[in-house]
Amino acid sequence: MRGGGLHANRWCGRIGTGRSYMSSNVVGFSGDFDVIVIGGGPAGATTAALLSKRGRRVLVLDRERFPRYHVGESLIPGVMVPMEELGLKERMEAKGFERKYGGTLVWGNNEVPWNFSFSTGGRIPYAFHTRRADLDALVLDRARELGAFVVEDATVKDTIEEDGRVVGVRYALRGLGGTQEARASLVIDASGQARVIGRKYTEVNWNEQLRNVAVWTYFDNCHRLPGDEWSNILIEGTSDGWFWGIPIDKGVFSVGYVTRSELATESGKSLEDLFQSEIASTTKLKELLKDATQAAGYRSARDWSYTNDRFYGKGWALVGDAAAFVDPLFSTGVALATLAGSTLSKVVDQILQYPAIEEKALDRYSNAYQEFFHDIRKFVEGFYDRSKTKGFYFNMAQEMVDPEKENAAEVDFVKLVSGLSGRQGGLFELNVDDLIEDAKSTPTGS
Incomplete structure (x- = not known):
């Protein structure tokens, strides 16, 4: 059954918002999912929405209630790629x-x-x-429409591990005692700078040049x-x-x-x-x-410019600000988060169908994501040298993303600050078909 069917049959309204809802117990659903997403911001909501659109059973847990305040009101064209994939372009105009x-x-x-x-x-x-409260609520509501189960006022307390693998989370609902448990094949940390999973399983590297x-x-x-x-x-x-x-x-x-x-x-x-x-x-x-x-x-x-040592592990992956964030000079945050969320949703959907590819597929996602991020960070670092001319900045962008000089330098500059440069195509077009073919040709148990 597709996620939309589950949503229509088993879930009405949302937890923690004061709106009416129907449930037979505190949360109204069983605790087993294909994917748990920690965080309902742009990265988490995009990932959850697109996985739900593919028929996956997804739980989103967010510690706040939406709409909620967030800075970062200016977007770049790269964000329009996942927004069109979500069917939200016209709604953005309408709002x-x-x-x-x-x-x-x-x-x-x-x-x-x-x-x-x-x-x-x-x-x-x-x-x-855009006012981020409006944008973020729009994307999270779209995740609900597509079938994701969304629980607000839910604070993830810890992961559940079995044999060294993350298999779920424990979370608390505001105003209620005790904790709830939810389990899934994969847990995605989209909790922003809270870094709920990243803080436990990997180290953060602060960018000294951008402190x-x-x-x-x-x-x-x-x-x-x-x-x-x-x-x-x-x-x-x-x-x-x-x-x-x-x-x-x-x-x-x-x-x-x-x-x-x-x-x-x-x-x-x-x-x-x-x-x-x-x-x-x-x-x-x-x-x-x-x-x-x-x-x-x-x-x-x-001190918001950082990356994590690792973007994935056994049973978990990072996306959005939970994975990395760079200085807001070119307003890249939401575009980077949603583009990565779109890519991760495709990769995770394939992993759920072919579990044997998990490590290699997530490694490929991680490498593409870090290359995307590295280009933006390197350019921001160079752009902070305000002793140069705009021609220097145009040429710097061209050297990074178009060393063959196929475009004019100004074109390469705009592509880079739009989040649409050629080298970043690795994240946009990430493909794991070869891993799937290898998995299909490998005898079970070998």
């Missing part, structure tokens, strides 16, 4: 998410503003700006960039850091400042005071905010 056609930068050795258009990079000319701190807030009644730049994200460098300015809707902007952690400490200022003093040194951003009013408090985050 009024604002199209994003490119970026405007005050960056480089002469700090002359310059911009780029996603259309330069080819097949997907736009992405969106940064960010502080951000929101403004109403902001001006917009002129002409074709109307919906561009603004990235403006300052002497010791940079600002983002994201037009979310109407006159509302998300504005954040990023700098090295040690520089923030050495300044002797609070992050809030540093934010205000640095805004005064901007040019374009200051103009956009000249008649604006701050409409929210401040939030902050530190």
Whole structure:
């Protein structure tokens, strides 16, 4: 029976939201699944939705209730690939998410503003700006529609192991005593920086070059960039850091400042005071905010660029921020998470059908994912050298993803910052058919 049938027959509503639901016990389903996904954000919801679409029985556990706040409102065209696969492109339009056609930068050795258009990079000319609470709820609701069992207010306490293999999890529901158990053929950690499984089974490697701190807030009644730049994200460098300015809707902007952690400490200022003093040194951003009013408090985050030593093990795999995350300079987080989730869903579906390929298939996924991530991280590290010109940045992108120079350097730059560069095709087009053929030709028990 396909996942949609299970969903329709056995599950009504959702746990932990205050909405009505029907169940014969606390959670309303048996504890055995094909896959358990820890985390209902973009990575987890995408993975769960696409596995459910393939008829797999999937449980999603998230410690929060949706919609819930999250930063990261600006998307890149790479995210449109899994959104189309999920059938969500039209819904994004219908919800009024604002199209994003490119970026405007005050960056480089002469700090002359310059911009780029996603259309330069080819097949997907736009992405969106969005309130993440709305986007994340949209993707998680799609997972429900496709048959995933979703439990909110559920905190995973530990994994269940048998003979060195992860075979399930123990989780607690908010407001209830004791723990529940769920078992599955595979457990996927999409818990973001909580790294529920990654924290237990692998080590995290922080990127020393990108040990940064960010502080951000929101403004109403902001001006917009002129002409074709109307919906561009603004990235403006300052002497010791940079600002983002994201037009979310109407006159509302998300504005954040990023700098090295040690520089923030050495300044002797609070992050809030540093934010205000640095805004005064901007040019374009200051103009956009000249008649604006701050409409929210401040939030902050530190040291978010990292990778895990391993992306998989016996019975488990990592995806999204649980696997790796890089500095938000080019808004790659959601695209990286959902693209990886899409690929992982295909790989896991094949593993469930041919269990003998698990280790080699997950290793292939891990290598492709890390190559994708490495290109983005390496480019961000190089881009942080603001002593260069835009031509240097274009050429740097070309050297990384198009050394044969088949495209113009600007095209390669846009493809890279769109999440659609050629070398990253390894993650998009990951294939395990040869592993399946080997498994079919290997006698049972050999």
